[in-house]
Amino acid sequence: MRYLINFDAKLMDNYETDVLIVGSGISGLFAALNIDEKLKVTIISKEDSKTNNSYMAQGGIAVTFEAEDIESHIEDTMKAGGYYNDLPAVRILVEEGRKNIEKLMAYGVEFDQEEGHIAFTKEGGHSIRRIVHKKDYTGKEIIEKLIEVVRKRENIVCYENSFLIDVLTESEGVKGAIALIDNQKKLIQTNHVVLATGGIGKLFMNTTNSSISTGDGIAVAYRAGAIIEDMEFIQFHPTPFQSQGEAFLISEAVRGEGGILRNKNGEAFMGKYHPMKDLAPRDIVSRSILKEQKVQNSPEIYLDVTHFEEGYFDKRFPSIFNYCISKGIDPRKEWIPVNPSEHYLMGGIKTDFNGKTNIEGMYSCGESARTGVQGANRLASNSLLEGIVFGNRVARTINSSGSIVNKSIDINFSELIPISDEYSKDILELKKIMDESANILRSENKLLEALDKIKKLKAVYENKCCNEKEFMEFKNMLIVSELIISMALDRKDSLGSHFMEDSNE
Ligand SMILES: Cc1cc2nc3c(=O)[nH]c(=O)nc-3n(C[C@H](O)[C@H](O)[C@H](O)COP(=O)(O)OP(=O)(O)OC[C@H]3O[C@@H](n4cnc5c(N)ncnc54)[C@H](O)[C@@H]3O)c2cc1C
Structure with missing residues (x-):
C-alpha cells in the first residue's frame, strides 16, 4: 500500500x-x-x-x-x-x-x-x-x-x-x-x-x-x-555486554587499547582465526566468536582488561566501567561477559x-x-x-x-480499514523470525522460511491502519524485514557481513 x-x-x-x-x-x-x-x-x-x-x-x-x-x-x-x-x-x-x-x-x-x-x-x-x-x-x-x-x-x-x-x-x-x-x-x-x-x-x-x-x-x-x-x-558487533535482554556496547576501542577476547578456559582465541587477532574487522570477530562458542560447546566469551595499567580503564572508559560495576562485574579484576548483537x-x-x-x-x-x-x-x-x-x-x-514551497497539495488516500486489534505479539514474532534467519550465519532454507512467514504477516496487516505510532512502526518493520530477507536471498555468496553457511566465504 x-x-x-x-x-x-x-x-x-x-x-x-x-x-x-x-x-x-x-x-x-x-x-x-x-x-x-x-x-x-x-x-x-x-x-x-x-x-x-x-x-x-x-x-x-x-x-x-x-x-x-x-x-x-x-x-x-x-x-x-x-x-x-x-x-x-x-x-x-x-x-x-x-x-x-x-x-x-x-x-x-x-x-x-x-x-x-x-x-x-x-x-x-x-x-x-x-x-x-x-x-x-x-x-x-x-x-x-x-x-x-x-x-x-x-x-x-x-x-x-x-x-x-x-x-x-x-x-x-x-x-x-x-x-x-x-x-x-x-x-x-x-x-x-x-x-x-x-x-x-x-x-x-x-x-x-x-x-x-x-x-x-x-x-x-x-x-x-x-x-x-x-x-x-x-553488522553484528562482537562485544556487547548481555544482560536481561539489554545489549550494552563495550566499545571496540577497548580492544584498540589492548582488551583481549578469551574463551571460558581463558584462551585468547582470535589468533586462531585472523592475523589481526582481536582487531580484525567486526564481521570476522563476530563469526570467530560463534565458531569458538561451537568449538568450546559453551556460550561463554569474555573480554579481558584486567592487565590494563592500574587506574587506566575506569578513567578512559568511565561509562563502560560504571555499567559493568552496576551489573556486578569489576573489569579491573574480572573478565567482561560479551556476545555479538545487531x-x-x-x-x-x-x-x-x-x-x-x-x-x-x-x-x-x-x-x-x-x-x-x-x-x-x-x-x-x-x-x-x-x-x-x-x-x-x-x-x-x-x-x-533554494526553496519554493508547494501550497496546493491535492492528494488523498482511502484504501485502508481502521483496526483496533492486538498486534504486539506479532512484533515479537517478527523479531524472532529476523533473529533466526538474518543473523550472523545465514542459510537459504532459513531465509526462504523467513520470507514466507513475513509475507503472511504482512498480508494480515497490509490493508489495515491504526493511529497508534507502534502500529505504524510495525508496518514499517515488516517492509524493512522483507527487504532484508529478499536481498539476502538474492546474494547467494558470502560477502562481508552477509555470511551464507551454505556458500564459501
Ligand atoms: C551503542 C552504539 C555505539 C556506537 N559507537 C559508534 C562510534 O563510536 N563511532 C561511530 O562512527 N559510530 C558508532 N555507532 C554507530 C553510529 O552511532 C550511528 O550509525 C550513527 O550515529 C547514526 O546517526 P544517524 O544520524 O544516522 O541516526 P540516529 O542518531 O540514530 O538518529 C535517528 C533519528 O531519526 C529519528 N527518527 C527515526 N524514525 C523517525 C520517524 N518515523 N519520525 C520522526 N523521527 C524519526 C529518531 O528519533 C532520531 O532522532 C554506534 C552505534 C551504537 C548503537
Whole structure:
C-alpha cells in the first residue's frame, strides 16, 4: 500500500517549512546547521532529541588529519567493506573528513587531548591510530553540543516526540509529508525532505541500538518509490555486554587499547582465526566468536582488561566501567561477559554523492542512507564521519536549489480499514523470525522460511491502519524485514557481513 494512513491533504492542518529533516542524530543535526540560514528548517524526532544511536556512540570518529594517511584510511575502509564499497564515495568520506571535524569543533565539540594535541585511538580494521574521541561518550558530547547550537539558530525549529508517517509524492517528486506533531496529524508543506532516521536494530531481539531504530525512513522512502539497496549487509558487533535482554556496547576501542577476547578456559582465541587477532574487522570477530562458542560447546566469551595499567580503564572508559560495576562485574579484576548483537546497517536508501535519492526533493544521510561508503561491512568509527560528511553535502545540495514551497497539495488516500486489534505479539514474532534467519550465519532454507512467514504477516496487516505510532512502526518493520530477507536471498555468496553457511566465504 502506498501510504500508512487514510487522508485527504486538502482537509488537514497545514504546517509550512522550506526543509523538513527527519531525525536529530548526528546526520540530521549537522545537515540542519549547514543549511542556509535564510531557509526555515524543521527537525522532527520520534522521541526526545537525544534518544538516538548517535548519542550512544562511544568509540569515536575515524578521521584523517595528515595527507599521507588518506590512502591508508581509504584502503582500510575498502578492506573492511569487502571491496564492495563505492571507491569515489569512500574518497569523499576520507578527504572531506578533516574539514567537517573542524566544523564540529567550531560548534563546540571537544575531543580528548594528549600533550596539547588531539589524542587518537585505534579500533578493529584500522592500520593506525586515527580515531578522535571524548572518553567513551563521544556521541553524547557531539549531540549535546550540536543541540545547543541548533537551539540558538532562529531558522531551525525542533519538534520532539513526533513521527513522520509518509512523504507525499507526485510524478515530479516530493510534495510534502504527513507527520504526527504534538499528537496532531499535520500536512507538512515542503519540497525538501531529508530522511536521517538511523538504523534498524529493533528488528532484532538483541541490539545495541536505541528504541527509535525501526527503519521508518527506509520504509517511508520505499513506499514512495525510492531505490533501497544492500539491506543484506547488517553488522553484528562482537562485544556487547548481555544482560536481561539489554545489549550494552563495550566499545571496540577497548580492544584498540589492548582488551583481549578469551574463551571460558581463558584462551585468547582470535589468533586462531585472523592475523589481526582481536582487531580484525567486526564481521570476522563476530563469526570467530560463534565458531569458538561451537568449538568450546559453551556460550561463554569474555573480554579481558584486567592487565590494563592500574587506574587506566575506569578513567578512559568511565561509562563502560560504571555499567559493568552496576551489573556486578569489576573489569579491573574480572573478565567482561560479551556476545555479538545487531549494531549497524550498511545498506539503506540509495543516494548519490550529494545525498539525493531517485525522487526529486527526497534526500537521505547517516545510517538510513546507502551512500556506498560502508560496502559490505563498516569500518569502525566511520559512521559518525559519514553522518557529518554527507549531512553537509545534503545541506549544500539544498542550499544550491533554494526553496519554493508547494501550497496546493491535492492528494488523498482511502484504501485502508481502521483496526483496533492486538498486534504486539506479532512484533515479537517478527523479531524472532529476523533473529533466526538474518543473523550472523545465514542459510537459504532459513531465509526462504523467513520470507514466507513475513509475507503472511504482512498480508494480515497490509490493508489495515491504526493511529497508534507502534502500529505504524510495525508496518514499517515488516517492509524493512522483507527487504532484508529478499536481498539476502538474492546474494547467494558470502560477502562481508552477509555470511551464507551454505556458500564459501
Ligand atoms: C551503542 C552504539 C555505539 C556506537 N559507537 C559508534 C562510534 O563510536 N563511532 C561511530 O562512527 N559510530 C558508532 N555507532 C554507530 C553510529 O552511532 C550511528 O550509525 C550513527 O550515529 C547514526 O546517526 P544517524 O544520524 O544516522 O541516526 P540516529 O542518531 O540514530 O538518529 C535517528 C533519528 O531519526 C529519528 N527518527 C527515526 N524514525 C523517525 C520517524 N518515523 N519520525 C520522526 N523521527 C524519526 C529518531 O528519533 C532520531 O532522532 C554506534 C552505534 C551504537 C548503537
